[in-house]
Amino acid sequence: MNDAVTWPALLLLGGLHGLNPAMGWLFAVALGLQQRAPKAVWRALLPIALGHALSILLVLLLVGLAGLVLDGQVLRWVGAGAILAFGAYKLLRPDAHPRWVGMKVGFRDLTLWSFLMSTAHGAGLMLLPLVLPPSGHADALHHAAHSGHLMPSTAPVWAGLGAVAVHTLGMFTVMASVALLVYHYVGLTILRQAWVNLDRVWAAALLAAGTATLLWR
Amino acid sequence: MSSRTFRPDPTFYPSPSMAQSAPRETLAYVVEIDATGRTPDALVVLDLDPSSPTYAQEVGRLDMPNLGDELHHFGWNACSAALCPTMPHPHVERRYLLVPGLRSSRLYIIDIKPDPRQPTIHKIIEPQELEAKTGYSRPHTVHCGPDAVYMNALGSPSGDGPGGIFVLDHTTFDIKGAWEKNRGPQHLSYDFWWHLGHDTMLTSEWGTPNMVEQGLNPEILLAGGYGHSLHVWNMRTREHVKTLDLGAEQQMVLELRPAHDPRQTYGFVGVVTSLADLSASVWLWHLDGTEWKIQKVIEVPAEPADPADLPPLLQGFGAVPPLITDINLSLDDQFLYVSCWGTGELRQYDVSNPFEPRLAGSVHLGGIVRRTGHPRSDEPLTGGPQMVEVSRDGQRVYVTNSLYASWDDQFYPAGIRGWAAKLDVQPGGGLTLDPDFLVDFGEKRAHQVRLQGGDASSDSFCYPNP
Numbered sequence: 001m002n003d004a005v006t007w008p009a010l011l012l013l014g015g016l017h018g019l020n021p022a023m024g025w026l027f028a029v030a031l032g033l034q035q036r037a038p039k040a041v042w043r044a045l046l047p048i049a050l051g052h053a054l055s056i057l058l059v060l061l062l063v064g065l066a067g068l069v070l071d072g073q074v075l076r077w078v079g080a081g082a083i084l085a086f087g088a089y090k091l092l093r094p095d096a097h098p099r100w101v102g103m104k105v106g107f108r109d110l111t112l113w114s115f116l117m118s119t120a121h122g123a124g125l126m127l128l129p130l131v132l133p134p135s136g137h138a139d140a141l142h143h144a145a146h147s148g149h150l151m152p153s154t155a156p157v158w159a160g161l162g163a164v165a166v167h168t169l170g171m172f173t174v175m176a177s178v179a180l181l182v183y184h185y186v187g188l189t190i191l192r193q194a195w196v197n198l199d200r201v202w203a204a205a206l207l208a209a210g211t212a213t214l215l216w217r
Numbered sequence: 218m219s220s221r222t223f224r225p226d227p228t229f230y231p232s233p234s235m236a237q238s239a240p241r242e243t244l245a246y247v248v249e250i251d252a253t254g255r256t257p258d259a260l261v262v263l264d265l266d267p268s269s270p271t272y273a274q275e276v277g278r279l280d281m282p283n284l285g286d287e288l289h290h291f292g293w294n295a296c297s298a299a300l301c302p303t304m305p306h307p308h309v310e311r312r313y314l315l316v317p318g319l320r321s322s323r324l325y326i327i328d329i330k331p332d333p334r335q336p337t338i339h340k341i342i343e344p345q346e347l348e349a350k351t352g353y354s355r356p357h358t359v360h361c362g363p364d365a366v367y368m369n370a371l372g373s374p375s376g377d378g379p380g381g382i383f384v385l386d387h388t389t390f391d392i393k394g395a396w397e398k399n400r401g402p403q404h405l406s407y408d409f410w411w412h413l414g415h416d417t418m419l420t421s422e423w424g425t426p427n428m429v430e431q432g433l434n435p436e437i438l439l440a441g442g443y444g445h446s447l448h449v450w451n452m453r454t455r456e457h458v459k460t461l462d463l464g465a466e467q468q469m470v471l472e473l474r475p476a477h478d479p480r481q482t483y484g485f486v487g488v489v490t491s492l493a494d495l496s497a498s499v500w501l502w503h504l505d506g507t508e509w510k511i512q513k514v515i516e517v518p519a520e521p522a523d524p525a526d527l528p529p530l531l532q533g534f535g536a537v538p539p540l541i542t543d544i545n546l547s548l549d550d551q552f553l554y555v556s557c558w559g560t561g562e563l564r565q566y567d568v569s570n571p572f573e574p575r576l577a578g579s580v581h582l583g584g585i586v587r588r589t590g591h592p593r594s595d596e597p598l599t600g601g602p603q604m605v606e607v608s609r610d611g612q613r614v615y616v617t618n619s620l621y622a623s624w625d626d627q628f629y630p631a632g633i634r635g636w637a638a639k640l641d642v643q644p645g646g647g648l649t650l651d652p653d654f655l656v657d658f659g660e661k662r663a664h665q666v667r668l669q670g671g672d673a674s675s676d677s678f679c680y681p682n683p
Contacts, residue, residue, distance in 0.1 A: 026302040033681050034414055034480060095388060099364040100303045102453040103479075103679065104416045113303070188231040188680055191300055197222045197308045 006130050010163055013130075014170020016205065017052065017123055018178070020198050023171070024048035024114055025179035026191075032183050034103065041183050045176050047107045051114025052123065053168040059124025060131060060160045072133055079128045080213035086122045087206030094199030097121065122206055129212035131163055225307035228670040229297045233477035233548045234682040236297060236671065239609040243269075244276075244333055244669040246314060247637060248288035250662045252622040257281040258288040260316060260327060262334050263637065263656055265668070273639070273654045277334035281325060282341075286318030287622060290665050292359030293675055294326075294366055294387050301363035301413065301679035309387055311671065313339060315366060317356035319621070320430070322347055322370075324356055326390050333669060340390055348374045350392040351383040355426045358408050361387065363679065367396065369409050369420070376427040380406025382420070397450075401457030405444040407471050411452060413679050414479030418450035419502065421470045421486055432623040435530065439492065441465035447473075447486060447502060449509045461511040463500060466492040470500075474546040474553070474674070476571070480681040483571050485514075485553055487541040495519035495534060497541035499555060501571050515574050517541065520560055522586045528630045537585050540628070542620055543604050547611040548673050552577065552646065554605045554614055559628065561587045561601035563616055563640065565648045578648030580640055583618060585628060591638060593655040600625065600633040606666040607673035614640040614648070619662035635663040 017023050028048065032041035067075055089096070097120035100113055118124070182190060230236035245263040262277035281288070294313040299306045314336070316325045322344035329336045348354055353370035357380075360367045366385040372378050381403070382396035397403075407423035422444020423429060428437055437443060447461040447470060463470060467488045475484030482504035490497055499515035519536040527537060540559035546552070546568070553574060555564040561584020566574040580602075581589040588597035600618030607614050617637045619625055625633045635658030639651040656663070667675060 021302070022305050026305060030302040030680055095306055095309070095386075097304060101362070101364055101413075102303060102416050103301075103414050117304075188235065191231045191307070192225060192227070192229065192235075194223075195225050195307050199308065200222065 007166055009130050010127065010166045011170040013126060014167040014172075015174040017118070017167075018171040018174030020121075020202065021195070022121070022198065023052065023117060023123070023175065025175045025182070027110070027113070028175070028179040029183045030103065031105070032179075038180075038183060041179050043107075044110055045172065045179060047110035048114040048175065049168055049172040051111040051116075052118045052171055053164050054111070055115050055118035056124045056127065056164050056167055058119065059127070060164065063128065063131065064160065067133075076132055076213060079132055080210050083122070083125045083128055083206055083210035083213060086125055087203050087210055090122065090199065090206060091203035094203065121202060126205055126209045127163065127167065129209050129216050131160070132213060221308045221310065225300065226295070226310050228311045229300050229307065230676070231297070231300050231678065231680040232682050233550070233678050236609050236676060236678070237548050237611060239670060241610065242608055242668040242670060242672070245615060245637075246291075246329070246336070246667045246669070247617060247656075248291060248316065248664045249278075249635065249658055250287055250619065250622060250664060251660075252625065252662055254285040257284055258286045258318070259661075260288070260314070260336055261658075261663075262336065273656055275656070277332075277336070279327060279336045279338070282338070283318075283321065283323060285321060286323055287320035288316055288664065289319035289621070290358050291316040291667060292366075293361050293667070293671070294390070296361040296671060297676040297678050298361055298363045298413065299387075303679075304364055306387070313390075314667065315359045315368065315385075315390075317359070317368065319355055319357060319371075322354040322356060329669075342390070342392065344374075347383075347392065351395045353381060353383055353395065355380070357406070360410060360677070361675070362411075362677075363413065365393065366390075367409070369406055371406055371423065371429070372425040372427070376425060376430070378404040378406075378425045380404075380425065382409055396455055397457075398455040399457055401448075402460055403448045403457055407444060407469075408473045410473045410475050410484070411677065412475055412479065412482055412484075413452075413677055414681070415482055415504070416452045417458075417482075418452045419473050419475065419484070420448045420450065421473050422446055423469055423471060429621070430623065432627050433530070438468055441468065441492060443468045444470050446470065447511060459509055461502060461509060463488065463511065467498065468492060471542065472544050474544055476550045477546065477548050477673075477678060478550055478682045479678055481550065485544055485546065485568070485571070487544040487555065489540055489542060490538050495536055495538035497539040497557065499541065499544060499553070499574070503571070512572075514572060515555065515566060517555070517557055517560075517564070520586070526586045528585065528628055530627050531585075545605045545607050545614075545674055547607050548609055549611055552607075552611065552642070554607060556602045556605050556616065558601045558603045558620060560584050561589055561598070563602040563605060563614070563648065565642070565646065567646055577646035578643070580648045580650050582616070582638055582650075591636075591650070591655045592652040594636075594657070598636060599629055599631065600636070602638075604665045606668060608668060609671060609673065611673070612642050614642060615666045615668070616640070617663035617666055619664050622662065625662065633662055634659060635661050637663050637666065
């Protein structure tokens with residue numbers, strides 16, 4: 001976990017998640033417009049980030065628990081299989097996620113919404129190549145052989161929490177920046193002009209994460 | 218999978234004010250009905266481009282593969298609501314028209330993309346599937362929502378109530394099931410729409426299929442048995458919140474037009490007739506604090522008439538009722554258009570102050586007694602302005618003249634010859650007839666118009682006007 005790649009990568013992946021309108025900044029902008037108050041944008045960003053963090057934490061906890069019973073190499077195969085399958089699913093059915101028809105939302109609603117959306121989009125899964133223990137030695141950045149040490153059983157809990165914190169920091173920074181830029185300066189026209197199909201980018205990122213889990217380290 | 222990658226569907230607009238800047242429509246889709254049931258109903262494509270040599274003419278059509286569907290209201294699979302922030306699907310396309318048969322309960326999914334002038338059938342949902350998955354029949358209104366396509370239905374497969382709403386996936390068109398989790402006292406169904414910014418759904422009331430399919434039943438009418446209430450629902454919990462009863466003398470509470478600006482919490486609903494004096498009316502619902510209220514804001518009186526000029530149903534009254542059968546609200550929420558199908562009049566009201574509408578324009582066409590003609594027609598017009606659709610920029614209004622085959626025959630017993638006409642909106646208010654635009658559907662009947670790329674009653678928005 002302490003190599004020079006993992007932490008920046010966690011931060012950057014957070015940025016990617018924060019960039020996705022479906023993960024929250026757009027909701028924050030809409031609430032700000034609906035209430036005619038920049039404060040409403042800020043009020044929305046915190047619970048959205050919290051929900052995202054909880055979703056990431058859930059995945060790391062599950063991986064940690066799985067690591068208690070699975071061999072490191074098996075865990076890596078299972079993890080990679082899960083991400084690849086989920087990525088393929090999101091590629092075929094980008095619309096598949098919880099339905100949430102609601103604009104009158106409070107802190108709890110937004111936290112839950114963000115948790116559900118992040119989980120349903122596999123946000124936590126995307127981090128697996130970074131947080132799964134290397135196949136060889138813990139500090140190795142090379143393709144090593146098997147029987148590695150599992151992060152959950154060897155690394156302290158703070159490493160997992162640190163991963164969530166760094167990722168969420170990246171997510172929050174990008175999400176807040178985009179939300180405030182759009183709300184104050186850019187305006188809604190941007191939604192018609194520059195909205196890349198992030199469902200496809202997201203699915204591709206999941207597939208890349210799955211591949212990396214198989215091949216990296 | 219959608220073919221769009223870098224930009225959302227260009228016909229989607231975040232807010233109603235932005236949609237007003239949409240390019241002018243060049244095609245219209247109209248459902249054409251054969252009331253005799255001898256030939257199939259069709260989806261007809263009209264040319265709306267004034268610079269085209271085929272302006273105001275049929276330039277394409279799709280005949281349905283079945284007889285007797287009675288195509289009625291229809292709508293798009295996706296629209297501006299796909300941009301809503303709760304679960305944006307900006308790259309789904311406004312590509313399919315969902316066209317239900319009100320009599321057959323069959324649902325056609327029609328693809329207009331490869332050639333907008335030659336629509337093709339993408340999928341057919343048979344009534345048995347609709348019944349099995351929802352418990353409903355006689356599908357009626359279609360609205361593209363943020364998460365799915367919403368449709369409603371007048372009743373159950375047996376022809377009784379309750380009617381209600383069901384939901385379809387907006388890309389696969391699989392029916393997901395009935396929408397309501399707790400319908401409370403709601404039983405009758407007609408129209409539905411929503412305030413997306415306030416998680417509120419509204420539904421209106423006509424009658425069950427058994428109450429309407431044989432025509433207007435005078436016994437039910439005089440007993441006040443048709444719908445006279447509006448229902449307020451919580452869109453998130455899908456539960457009935459409140460009934461707004463207009464009073465039993467107000468018969469048939471039909472078309473709902475909420476303000477387009479999602480910050481607003483009011484809207485208009487048209488009432489076909491009053492048992493007290495055959496007047497028709499428009500009511501305003503609004504949120505007062507935390508309480509939904511409703512009040513009458515427009516009343517159009519019946520017009521005295523010689524019984525000899527009236528159909529048997531009305532002879533005893535010696536008056537022709539206006540019969541407000543459709544209304545439509547411009548995207549800027551400024552003008553409300555009101556169809557008086559009985560007297561043959563389209564009225565334009567300035568509703569800048571929704572509590573005090575001001576009559577701003579009026580055009581007469583057809584009418585039971587008046588039978589006002591059109592410059593392009595040698596004969597007086599039959600029927601009257603019925604379904605009304607407004608362009609996104611608010612400058613043009615299109616009307617068709619048929620209501621519902623069995624009801625057409627009661628109010629216009631000499632028969633209805635289908636037509637569509639266009640009206641031009643004057644800056645600041647006022648309506649004039651476009652003397653060059655009259656589409657004659659002959660013995661066939663024309664029901665609803667939808668404009669290519671969207672119109673004033675096809676989209677809903679999650680982002681307020683500036």
